[in-house]
Every structure is written in C-alpha cells, then in structure tokens.
Amino acid sequence: MSDFFTVYHHLFNTFLLGSGYALSQWVVMRAGVFSVATAGLASIGAYCAAILTTKLGWPHPLSILAGTLLGTLTGLLLSVPLARLRGVFQAIATLAFVQIVVAVGLFSDSLTGGAIGLNAIPILVGTKENLLALLCTIYVLLAIGATRVGRAFEAIRQDEAVASSLGVSVTFHQSLAFGLSGAIAGLFGGLEAFQTFTLFPNTYGFGLIVAALSYVVLGGRRSVAGPIVGTAILLILPEVSRPLADYRNALYGVIMMLVIAFMPRGIVDTGLLYLRRRRLAAKAAAESRQ
C-alpha cells in the first residue's frame, strides 16, 4: 500500500488540485454563469501566495490565505462588468480575462519572473493539506447547496426571468458565485504554488480552462460529486492506459464529444437519474402488485 502511494502520490495530488479547480468551475456554472475565469483566478492565487513568501518572507499558510482572499476579491470585481453579459459573451469576456492574467504574468518580469518562471518556491504543501482543502471546499459547497442560496442558484440556472419573478436577485447571486469560484481557485492555486517549485504564467492558460471545463462536463453539472468524478476519470485514464498518455488531449477531445452527444448531463447526474428512475419503477411495480 505504501509503495502504491509513493508511486501514485503525485498523481493523487494532481487529482486533488484538479478537483479544486473543477469545483471552482462548477460553482459558477451552477449559478448559470458561463465563465471560464477559473484559470485566471487560480493564477492570481498561486502568484500572490508564491510572491508573498519568496519575496516578503510571509509564512506559507498566511500567503495561501492571502491568495484565497485575492482570488475572492478578483472574482467579485469580475462579476461587476460580467453582470451585463450573458451566455457565450460571458465566456468570451472571461477568456479575455484569463489571457490578460497570462500576459501580465509574462510581462511583469520583476514580480513574476516572466516566461522564465517564478523559481525556487519552497515545497511546503503536500497531500494532507490538499486533501483538507478539498474536503473543506466540498463541505462548504454542500452546505450552501442545502440553503436558499443553493435553490436560488438552481432557479437562476434554469431561467433568470423565473428566478427574478421569485424575488431572487440575479446580480447578487452571480456575484456570490464568482466570489466563491475565486476563493476556491485562489486557494488551490496557492496550494499548488507550494508544491511545484516553479510557476509559469502559461500553466494557468488555455490548457487549464479546457481541463476544468472538461472535468465538469464529463462528471456532471448538478451534484458536487460530478466535477470530482470527472477529474478522477480524466486524470487517471491516461495513467492506467500508459500508451494513451501521449494522446491525452486527443483523448479528452473524443471523450468530451461522446459525453456531450450521448450523456449531456455528465456521468454522475446521469447515474443518479438512472438510480432514481429504477427506484420509482420498483415502487410503482410494488404498488401495482398490491
């Protein structure tokens, strides 16, 4: 078992971080926002945490907290101009935001190290911290889902006009979702900074956008378990079938197309729906026998 863990602990950490980014992506989509800002928000969290510790000598837990807060704040600020946009326009605007963050990372050499990267970040975070952060995030998201805010998200995602006819403020709840998304992305970005030794602006570019979106679409957009299952499948698949690892991106593409065409709800939500239908059918059968 311990051997197994030594071999795979890196993969497990990648999974934990990936799940964090997936949940950051999930929470905005849950509130009906088509944002891809997660990558940029994660970059802000990661760079903020790394810079505070390497340049100012802050203790790393404090730096990670600062990264989380800066991510939250950026998410909230971002929600102000985005409140006027909808659907694919939101996606394009957030894509531009991610590109801006990448560009700033590349050009402000003195602060971020530019394209060479921000080096010599101490390795201070491991599986334990990642796992703790993921569990806390899941707990918070589940708790929110059970409240009126969770139902308001559901209403907005279904139809904004209906949500506002119920007195649900679309602007407020979408800002809240952006803030949450920024907090989660900032937190996991900060954690990642202290386990990779080097940060490159492009780590948080188009690749992460596609990855985070794929995790959510594959796993499912409704339940909290969806993005985590999606991450697990997409990260573990290329590892268990080594020959495919080189074609990871092609594999992602094929899986995404198949899922969107045949299982638009994603794996977890489709599974839950199937179980519920079976339970109802069994109940109906039992009733008709009586």
Add this chain to the structure above:
Amino acid sequence: MTTTTLSVENVTAAYSGIHALRGVSLSVSEGEFVALIGPNGAGKSTLLNCLSGVVRATGGSIKFNGAELVGTAPWNVSRKGLLQVPEGRQILANLSVRENLELGATALSGRKSAYTLERIQSLFPILAERREQRAGSLSGGQQQMLAIGRALMGGPRLLLLDEPSLGLAPVIVVQVFDALRALNAEGLTILLVEQNARQALNSTDRAYVIEQGRVVHEGDSETLAKDPTVIAHYLGQAKATH
C-alpha cells in the same frame, strides 16, 4: 372609492425596432380580477414582462401602489409584492415541491405573507400530498398549482398570471380558474393574460382586449362577452349563434 393597485399609463416597448407596445394604458383596483385578452403577438406577454421588469418599457409609466416601477430590477419588483406566475409554469423540476414553495418566499424579504405554507396546502391539497416529491414528477395541472402556490408564498399584493390554461386539459383549466376565483374572493388582486378568452371572460370582473400593441376594447367581462366584435374575433362562431 377603491384604491388603485396598478396603473399603467401610455407604456411603450420595442424590441430591435419592432414596436410591441404602442402606448398601453390600463388600471387594476384592489381586489379586482382583471383579464387581458387578445390574439397571438398582440403584446400581452410583453406587457406582463414590462410590469415584472424583465423587459424594460421604453416609455410611459407603471405605478404599483403609487410607486414607479419602470427601471426597477425585476427581483425588486417581486419583492414589492407584484408576483408573476410565468408562462409555461416554470417550476424547478429538480427541486422538491416543498423546496419550490420555500423558494417562493424569497420575494417576501421581510414582508409578511397572508399565505402560509399551510394555507396554500389546504388550497391545493395535492401539494401537501406530494410535498417531498420532485416537482418535475407532477402532472401539468399540478405544476400549474405549484407555480401559483409558489407565487402566493411571496405575499402577492397583485398576482400576474401568464396563460395559466396553456397546455392543460379542459377539466384542469376549470380547476385552476376555480382556485383563482376563490383566491380573488378572499381579496387577492389578480391580472390575468389569457388566450382562452371565453374562460377568462367567464371568470373575471373586467377585461382589456389588446391588439397590435394597443388596447382596443375594455369593459366589464360580462358586457365584453356579449359584444359582437369581441365575439366575432375572440370567442368564435359557436357563441355568436346563441
């Protein structure tokens, strides 16, 4: 002198150059049950959407209990007690019946509702029976009752209904209208948009006929139901030959 709950004056609305409303004026007094009838595309739904704030009126004034509504965010309109039962019911299929009803209380935001969960469940007993079921598993008529119940949870001072008979079996339509009449008898002010003109005129006190973005007839529902032009245009030949 009864108090005016809603007063719409010369409201215009346009989508990308098409004038959907060309100056509509109407008013609803407290305790009234008013219908808005007219053909497809006349602007009935646009007017309701202007009232609820989803579509912004390009001109005119909408006063609700004396306060101007034009320019108010739609969720703030609901919070003032102008609640809409949207076209096609639009219940949240993935939430339970109880959760749907509880969500309706968001619009209260501190106000008190005359309609408690218990009262709504006694008005529509099926909602109590199916309380923990997914709203999506209800039949069309039950979903319409849930949509009305959900709006009642928000403490309406004026209830707007957009085509409540849409897609429902005739026997269910009668049930829905009976429930609305009962609510009105208890004092609820209702403004109804309906294509089923006969059903609407049979149930309401007053009606407006809207055509091409203008009010073309108005009056007591009973009088309008006997008006030859209204009969010819909206009630069909069956009624005209009586």
